[in-house]
Amino acid sequence: MSRLKEISDWWKPDVITPEKVKKFINMYPVFKNDVDCPAFKSQKEILEIQNKNLRNQLELCDKYSPYYSNLFKEQKIDVSKIKTVDDLEKLPLTTKMDYMKGSDSFKLKLAGVAGRQLFELVDWNVTMTTGTTYGFPTVFWNTTHDEYSLLQFLIRSSKISWGSPDDRIFNCFPFGPVPHIGYLRAITAPLAIGASVSAGHTGMAYPEFPVLRRMDEAISIAENHNSTIIMGIASYIRRMIMRAEELEVDFSNLRAIHALGEPCPKGMRADMRRRVESLGAEDVFIHNGWGFTECQGSLSECTELGGNHNPDPGLYFLEIVDPETGERKADGEEGVAAITHLNRRGTVLLRYVLGDIVRMTHESCPYCGRNTERIMPVSGSVYATRTKELVKFKGTLINPGLLKDTIENVGGIAEYQIVFAKTDPKDPYSMDQLVLKVAPVAGVNRKDLEKKLGNAVMKAAEMSAKIEWVEKPSDIYDPMVSLKATRVLDARPPLE
Ligand SMILES: [Zn+2]
Structure with missing residues (x-):
């Protein structure tokens, strides 16, 4: 029996167990060799990693982040007194408006600083925030150091959502005028774990270079590669599947859909599953990760609606806050999500308010046994509602x-x-x-x-x-x- 056949239904809520998850991890060196992965460490150990990384990140921000060094001076904040993630409440929230006003001032200025490594100095790439909440996209810089950290993040998120080196992943994110994490990370993630990847390259036409494809061509690429996983925006994938039904293509190898970029509630998952089953697929895991530019990927489900795990708490500290007071909310309470970067060199954000209303739990996951925090559904089967909605x-x-x-x-x-x-x-x-x-x-x-x-x-x-x-x-x-x-x-x- 092939490994993919063996694990085909392990994601199901009534089949998944921590033992199966460990067995899956041990099947593949890329996961097995990741011995520092904090997912199964105790919460105390996870906090120790976060606190250590936070102190280093704050020191860097104090010296080299134009925005934060200025803020600390202005508000007379002594960062040496912020020793743990719990002390973060002493810092004001950073809003989208602050970030948008000068995204360059959130990038660490390490050029010319003695002792820094080449990895920390080179700009590997930029991505831009999705949507037009404020009319135009905002730049997010990744140095080489950050890109390596992303490979680790993506390996760990794939490990949670059952993506494997045996998979053939179809990147269904459209190409367009702005470099979004969706299109880019749906290439980086498969490469990071050693899977193969192909892409539809549909998207917004640029008439001077008519290089993009129509949806029908994209569907035939997904079929020809015997794709096992489709990654893309939920409503776009669903539309592609509806067209695939009309074309009567063979999707019998498909085993997972990573429906990202927007909520994919229960009814929508059932609808998509029914459709791909009519094209030959079985036991399809419809994974609705919760992603955003500022984590450069997505939090991941180990089973449908089991919660979205933070794949790498050593990189990102998440908290749920009251957007007015900055006060932290308790587990289970609704509030806006804020992220603090713990180990970055390009764009660094502290207590940055994401636009989503969510709730969180630190309870060990009853499905996979991981101890990292999870974002839980807020309304019905939807993980996040936008505040503006x-x-x-x-x-x-x-x-x-x-x-x-x-x-x-x-x-x-x-x-x-x-x-x-x-x-x-x-x-x-x-x-x-x-x-x-x-x-x-x-x-x-x-x-x-x-x-x-x-x-x-x-x-x-x-x-x-x-x-x-x-x-x-x-x-x-x-x-x-x-x-x-x-x-x-x-x-x-x-x-x-
Ligand atoms: Zn889990």
Whole structure:
């Protein structure tokens, strides 16, 4: 029996055990030889590693980070008094706005400093933050030192999510005008563990160099390489699979989908699994990692919805905070996530507030036995809701994350979009109206679906929705035009 066949269902919540995880690790030298991996060390030992790295990082920031050395001076912060990660609460939070105002000032200035190694001085690459939260992307520098640390991070995250050197990984992230971690790390991760990788190279066309491919070509590449893992943005992969069904391709080797970049709730996972099973796949692990530029990869699930593990707590300290006061929240409480870099030389951020509302646990994982912290689902089966997505609607705050989760669990939907609209689009003061645009799956009884959706929306948001049928899924989300599906659209004119 091949190794991939042997481990095919080990990810399942009712099959996974710490013993199976250890057996998997021992199958492959790249994982077995990683003896310093803190995942199974005690929490006390993990904290010791974090505290040691933090002190070194703070010293570097104090001397060589223009932003932090200035901040420490201005606020009279004596960093030598910050000895443990618990002391971090004495530091103010760093916001996206601070970072965006001058990303260069967060890069350590080590050039010309005696005793530094070449690895710490060379800029290996840059990536940029996704989305246009503030209108344009922000640069994140990686030195060679950082790139080596990323290889370690990616080996450790692959180890959690059952990626192996035997895999043939298909990088489904689109190519585009901005270097995002998705496309880049879906190359680095397979290479780091010794797997093979191919890519679709779809994406945003640049007419002067017409080098990108159409989705159908990408699908045939994934098929020809007998791909075992597909990595990409959740809604984009799903769209690719829907097209693959029309083309009746053979995906019988597929064993995992790394649905990244956005939430992939339970209903969406079930939908994707059903579709790839119709193309010959079995026991497919649909892995919804929680990734962001500032960790240059993603936290990883060992089993579906078991929580997203921090693969490398020696590199990153995560905490859940109150964004107003900077106070740390206890395990289980919701708040915004903040990251502190513990061993970087390029861009370094301390208590940097990510835009997501999440919750965390430090309990040992009952599935894999790891002792690293995990991000747990906040609403339904969704790990993170964006703070900007909390919407004031009909006078109450509603959580679109929960709404999306509920809608996706209904089934029978090819694409959908939640629109916060006005009953009279010309009258900004008319009543709010929740519109649900739905492109149904062919053959679905629309009357039944309408009833089910009505009930689901009522349950999640305590209000009714007007259903608008859309004939073509691409009228809601066209993967040739944008990277991600816009699931929530606030179409109400701003009130002045
Ligand atoms: Zn686990």
